[in-house]
Amino acid sequence: MFSSRLLWTLFVIALLWSVRLPDAAAAEPAATATRYKSVLVAGDGRLPVFDNAVRDVAKRLRASGGSAASDMQRLSSAAPTIAHGGVRLASLDNVLGAIAAMRPAAGQGCLVFATSHGGQDRGLWLQATDEFLTPRDLDRALTKGCGDAPTVVVISACFSGVFAEPPMARPNRVVLTAARPDRTSFGCGAGRVYTAYDKCLLDALDAGGTWPRAYAAIQSCVVAEEQRNDATPSEPQAWFGRAVANLELPGRTRGMQP
DSSP states (O other): OOOHHHHHHHHHHHHHHHSOOOOHHHHSOOOOOOEEEEEEEEOOSSSHHHHHHHHHHHHHHHHHTSSOGGGEEEEESOHHHHHTSSEEEOOHHHHHHHHHTOOOOTTEEEEEEEESOEETTTEEEETTTTEEEOHHHHHHHHHHHHTTSOEEEEEESTTGGGGGSTTTOOTTEEEEESSOTTOOOOOOSTTOSSOHHHHHHHHHHHHOSBHHHHHHHHHHHHHHHHHHTTOOOOOOEEEEOGGGTTOBOSOOOTTOOO
């Protein structure tokens, strides 16, 4: 016969086995897909790499269902691109106005992709009007246009890491940048289709998954490209707010080659 002490011990073991604590993965916010209001900005019109990236990010957003054409605003500094219609001049007023006007509906989020040159401690350069988009101005426009909606911001420029810091670092935002605040990025030379970072971003969008997974893939891709070209490491940066820590990419778009 079992002693009363042994029976009690077995009961406690059975009880503990039945009450399992959630593992780390289960404790994370669930991955959620989001449809976006989007603003896509090519800040320098003198080189085609920036408009090429905006064009092909737009293609992927439409193909994945991540952003309908009617929910998308494109801005450029290249006169031929603007002349095609539906694309506005990438002045500071126009960029901030487009972002402030996004106003996503329930269940929608905001997505901003801006690619250009950057100025250290100044922000992203808008060549057509010789102005800089700063983190503070962008934060204000996003707060007005997006509120607490899930928001993704990708800033592809030298010294762009300042956009992954306060005031931009908010709980509802994912922010990816091409470089540390004190580092350059590379790949805007003549003969290239995209900057190195933008090509890696497009590849990550094609692969699907979540924004944290995309960031890891972009980092690996950029490092490989820098090593091939003997370039100074740019060290892409990121911020993942707790409310969107597991946010999914717009969708799988494999086969959407430029």
